[in-house]
Amino acid sequence: MNQNITVIGAGFGAVTAIKTLRKNSPDARITLIAPEPTLQYYPSLIWVPAKIKSRSDILVDLKPLLARLNVQFQPGRVTGVEAEGRRVLVEHAGETWAIENDGLIIASGGRFLKRLPGIEHAIAVCEGIDAAEKIRDRLASMTGGTIAMGFGTNPNEPSAVRGGPMFELLFGIDRLLRQQGRRDQFKLVFFNPSPRPGNRLGEKAVDHLLARMKKFDIETRLGAKMVRFEADKIVTEAGEFAADLILFMPGMTGPAWADNAPFAKSPGGMIQAEATTKVPGFDRVYVVGDSGSYPAPDWAPKQAHMADLMAVAAANNLLAEFAGKPATTTFKWELICVMDMLDRAVVVFRTEKRQFISPPCRLLHYAKRLFEWWYLRPIR
Numbered sequence: 001m002n003q004n005i006t007v008i009g010a011g012f013g014a015v016t017a018i019k020t021l022r023k024n025s026p027d028a029r030i031t032l033i034a035p036e037p038t039l040q041y042y043p044s045l046i047w048v049p050a051k052i053k054s055r056s057d058i059l060v061d062l063k064p065l066l067a068r069l070n071v072q073f074q075p076g077r078v079t080g081v082e083a084e085g086r087r088v089l090v091e092h093a094g095e096t097w098a099i100e101n102d103g104l105i106i107a108s109g110g111r112f113l114k115r116l117p118g119i120e121h122a123i124a125v126c127e128g129i130d131a132a133e134k135i136r137d138r139l140a141s142m143t144g145g146t147i148a149m150g151f152g153t154n155p156n157e158p159s160a161v162r163g164g165p166m167f168e169l170l171f172g173i174d175r176l177l178r179q180q181g182r183r184d185q186f187k188l189v190f191f192n193p194s195p196r197p198g199n200r201l202g203e204k205a206v207d208h209l210l211a212r213m214k215k216f217d218i219e220t221r222l223g224a225k226m227v228r229f230e231a232d233k234i235v236t237e238a239g240e241f242a243a244d245l246i247l248f249m250p251g252m253t254g255p256a257w258a259d260n261a262p263f264a265k266s267p268g269g270m271i272q273a274e275a276t277t278k279v280p281g282f283d284r285v286y287v288v289g290d291s292g293s294y295p296a297p298d299w300a301p302k303q304a305h306m307a308d309l310m311a312v313a314a315a316n317n318l319l320a321e322f323a324g325k326p327a328t329t330t331f332k333w334e335l336i337c338v339m340d341m342l343d344r345a346v347v348v349f350r351t352e353k354r355q356f357i358s359p360p361c362r363l364l365h366y367a368k369r370l371f372e373w374w375y376l377r378p379i380r
């Protein structure tokens, strides 16, 4: 009998999961549930403000890939899971129904915490192409002023933080304004509740980032908890400062629909998983990428690269379970971040055994652009 597999999401984890499933199980019936059959290529959002990339580069139509892989697309938003994982509840165009499965892979991404009062005064690039275009348009319309950029955390889940893209935006906007000959009309401020922001990247990387901010005349407001945002200022426990444009990446939590599912959640609200990506206590249910919380080193990143590695493990473990074998495949933790600065980049690399940061290099900027093309070529 052909196995009936449901994958939730259309992001990095979901796409890698369906590719791996189809490669290793030509006959499985695979259904992918997501609001749109579209992958958002988040890593290139940082280039939208400088007009290096546009909407059509970021949004990747998955319909051709789904047809090639013979995956059925079910439009809709998952609202819950029942029957020990065997039934997924979906809402679309005002209607709700249930989709049954023999195996489930959850890859519906994370959700950004919006608890900070006045958060509506900030633009959060993590929200995708609309937010990135808003930043592009605001920058173009401003003739000067203060641009404040920072990121927050989830106090209950230290790994649920995404600082890398904010450093990229910070140095990218600095470089863009210099290229446009108007950097002297702007004050750039980087703010963060930690005195050493980005410490998951490693001590050397933090030293490098702080030295770079000093070199490029970027003011820092570090070590003070944020209290609220207002239309023209940021208030912290250590005082307040003016901001004409606030760019902020909040800390993350798990998917909202998980409140309507039987799975255990981590302290930070992610779906709890084992090292194999299996959801403990549930047969043939796996979670990958930003939706999950895993046994991990304290520097473990939430990255597309990790979502990909987890998705391969999840798909292979699910197929092993179908074959009556134990789910034993795990994945390796590694942080690889090519941190772009618009015309150059540094690479930050970290595993259990090694860590390094390269000097800034123009070639690495082009390597990051080339990687996007290479990664998306088999998907487009």
Ligand SMILES: Cc1cc2nc3c(=O)[nH]c(=O)nc-3n(C[C@H](O)[C@H](O)[C@H](O)COP(=O)(O)OP(=O)(O)OC[C@H]3O[C@@H](n4cnc5c(N)ncnc54)[C@H](O)[C@@H]3O)c2cc1C
Residues within 6 Å of the ligand: 008, 009, 010, 011, 012, 013, 014, 033, 034, 035, 036, 038, 039, 042, 043, 044, 045, 046, 076, 077, 078, 079, 107, 108, 109, 110, 125, 126, 127, 162, 165, 255, 257, 288, 289, 290, 291, 302, 303, 304, 305, 306, 307, 337, 338
């Ligand atoms: C600006 C920015 C830059 C980044 N740069 C990098 C980088 O350089 N390198 C890197 O490795 N990582 C980077 N990341 C992180 C990376 O994008 C994420 O870690 C990655 O997208 C996580 O993949 P995922 O599959 O878990 O979730 P996502 O890619 O977020 O996909 C989630 C999917 O689930 C769908 N979904 C959501 N809710 C539901 C629901 N209720 N029902 C059904 N479907 C649902 C969504 O529509 C989406 O298709 C960056 C992130 C941002 C925001």
